[in-house]
Amino acid sequence: MPAHLAAAARAYLREKFMTTKVAVSGANFAVAETGTLSVVESEGNGRMCLTLPETLITVMGIEKVLPRFGDLEVFLQLLPRSSTGERMNPYTSMWTGVTPGDGPQDFHLVLLDNGRTAALADRIGREALNCIRCSACLNVCPVYERTGGHAYGSTYPGPIGAVLTPQLAGMHAADDDPNSSLPYASTLCGACFDACPVKIDIPSLLVELRHQNTEESGTTAEKLAMKAAAAVMKRPKLYTAAQRASGLGRAVAGRGGTISRLPAPFRGWSASRDTPAPPRQTFRAWLASDEGAATMRAAADEYTGPVPEDEK
Ligand code: SF4
16 A cells, blocks of 8 residues: 555544544454453554444454463464564553553453354354454465455355354345355355464365255255256166257357247246257267377377276
């Protein structure tokens, strides 16, 4: 940020901090052993909010409570290193109640449940409550990178948001609730799991939420289509016949080789995307052709790896 913009923001905000009577903050951690709260931040505005007004109200999710003061040692290292790549973050504020003559003289702590107890009762989903909000999973997510945070429509975006939001705010598949689409906002590539400092298996949680969503949504056109596809795929002859029949789709494809409008019940699928026209020759037909057989023979001749026991 240019220095003159930073100076303007500083002048404006400092005036606010100096004159505001009541401040509302969040908290990164709380310690059950001592009643201490902690805010970890980079700019110092948080510390002004915590120290200058007469009254401080802190709103904090109940999952942020650590058992012992010594536990902070671990988390104060994990958070900045995973979040901004710093060994230590610039401003770590800690306070325990009020100190006469120093800082806010009136302090209120609001411990927020808001769906967290229900998430804790979920044997699989409770893992998401380990999140320390470092954003490492957001920074590596290919979906978040392209959609940005607002697309998630909730306080928590990115991979962990796609898990936490349905858990905390509910997911009502039957009512077409946007939250029920969040678990599908992932390629399940696993980059988030690799990056997470507290080892939350986000891809598995997303799959579990998809399962819950499917169970809850009752009979849908998609479910019926999947059942029909499963029945066809179990029968090779039927599958071959279906593949041949799908070739008719080429008749309705446009010049670009895509179908932009599918008939009901598949209309929803083509409402926001084009569908590639079926190829002239399926892979199985190619494999059974002279060209396919010759290609497979050539590949077998080139293969130099281990040979399975039953082919020796
Ligand atoms: S899920 Fe893991 S990586 Fe993502 S914000 Fe939470 S702690 Fe960080």
